[in-house]
Amino acid sequence: xxxxxxxxxxxxxxxGALVLLRCNYSSSVPPYLFWYVQYPNQGLQLLLKYTTxxxxxxxxxxxxxxxxxSETSFHLTKPSAHMSDAAEYFCAVSDRNWxxxxxxxxxQVVVTP
Amino acid sequence: GAVVSQHPSxxxxxxxxxxxxxxxxxxxxxxxxxxxxxxxxxxxxxxATSNEGSKATYEQGVEKDKFLxxxxxxxxxxxxxxxxxxxxxxxxxxxxKTAGGTDTQYFGPGTRLTVL
Numbered sequence: 766x767x768x769x770x771x772x773x774x775x776x777x778x779x780x781g782a783l784v785l786l787r788c789n790y791s792s793s794v795p796p797y798l799f800w801y802v803q804y805p806n807q808g809l810q811l812l813l814k815y816t817t818x819x820x821x822x823x824x825x826x827x828x829x830x831x832x833x834x835s836e837t838s839f840h841l842t843k844p845s846a847h848m849s850d851a852a853e854y855f856c857a858v859s860d861r862n863w864x865x866x867x868x869x870x871x872x873q874v875v876v877t878p
Numbered sequence: 879g880a881v882v883s884q885h886p887s888x889x890x891x892x893x894x895x896x897x898x899x900x901x902x903x904x905x906x907x908x909x910x911x912x913x914x915x916x917x918x919x920x921x922x923x924x925x926a927t928s929n930e931g932s933k934a935t936y937e938q939g940v941e942k943d944k945f946l947x948x949x950x951x952x953x954x955x956x957x958x959x960x961x962x963x964x965x966x967x968x969x970x971x972x973x974x975k976t977a978g979g980t981d982t983q984y985f986g987p988g989t990r991l992t993v994l
Contacts, residue, residue, distance in 0.1 A: 801985070808882070808971050808985035809922070855921060864910065864975060866983060868921045 767792045767858050771869035779877050784828075784843040786872050788856030791837060798839040799857040799866070800830055809855065815839065826850070851876045881905055882974050884986035891962055892994055899957045899989045901972030907952035908974030912983060913945070916969040928955050962993040 772787040790796060797816050801809040813824025820832040826849075830841045839856060856869040881904040891897050901911055910929050914922040926942075928934040928949035936942045944966075946958040955974075959966055969990055973983040 799982075806969075806988070806990065808884075808987040809973075810985070811982060814982060864983070865912070865924060865927060866922075866973075867924075870921050 767796060767860060767867045769856050769858050769867055769869035771854075771856050771872050773872055774870060775873045775875065777875045777877060778846045780848055781845050784841075784846045784850060784874065786841040786854050786856075786874070788830075788839045788841065788869060789837055790839065790856075790858045792858060792860070794860065795834075796858040796860060798830075798832060799859070800824065800828070800839075800841045801855045801857060802826075803853045803855065803871075805852075812841070812854075846874075846876050848876050848878070850874060880982075880984040882908075882972065882984045882986040884970075884972055884989050886989060887987065888990045888992075890992045890994065893963055894961055896958055896960045897962055897991060899959075899970055899972075899991075901955045901957070901974070901986050903953045903974040903984070906974075906976055906984075908955075908976065909952065910975050911949055911955040912973045912975075913947060913955075913957050914971045914973070916971060916988075918969075922971060925957075959991065962991070964993045967991055967993045 768791045770789045799814045800812040813822045815832045823829045828843045854872045857866045859866045883902045885900045913925045916922045925940045926934045926936045928947045934947035949955040971988040973985045975983045
């Protein structure tokens with residue numbers, strides 16, 4: 766069984782400050798890991814994913830995440846927050862066989878001027 | 879590329895009626911489609927997985943006779959909420975993926991269902 770834990774349901778950051786969203790997972794086998802962003806009343810947009818290879822993954826909109834197997838983590842970062850980054854962020858894990866996604870509870874990001 | 883559409887984007891219906899939601903992959907063939915529901919301020923919960931040409935696989939606790947899923951072609955899956963009740967009001971989101979590849983799911987924009 767897999768599970769995903771996102772620490773912090775709400776994160777408030779100042780414009781220009783570092784964005785750090787935490788995600789820890791549990792999985793009996795090496796999973797695929799994803800970060801998605803959701804704007805109000807919209808579907809999910811893929812930010813980045815880790816499948817194999819380089820553990821530091823770069824995504825869209827300046828986001829990146831690092832897969833740390835020893836810590837079972839996949840934290841999302843962005844060096845400088847922009848007002849347009851205000852949204853809900855979901856970390857997700859899928860097994861390598863069936864592709865079903867297990868989502869974390871989500872983190873709401875608020876960006877203040 | 880990898881665009882998924884949903885129709886309608888919003889629907890309001892009376893209790894007891896049925897509602898059909900369409901999910902289309904516009905520029906790729908989706909061998910597998912997923913249906914999720916999302917309550918306000920909550921995460922997505924997988925309802926079912928559908929593979930083209932076969933019966934959907936429902937998650938535990940999801941009534942298959944209430945949420946009818948048809949994946950008739952490689953670009954279209956439909957979710958029909960039968961005899962809808964107010965507690966079925968939710969945001970329904972579909973996603974689609976191709977066979978093999980990178981396991982990435984591409985999400986539709988969602989359908990807001992309100993049952994009066």
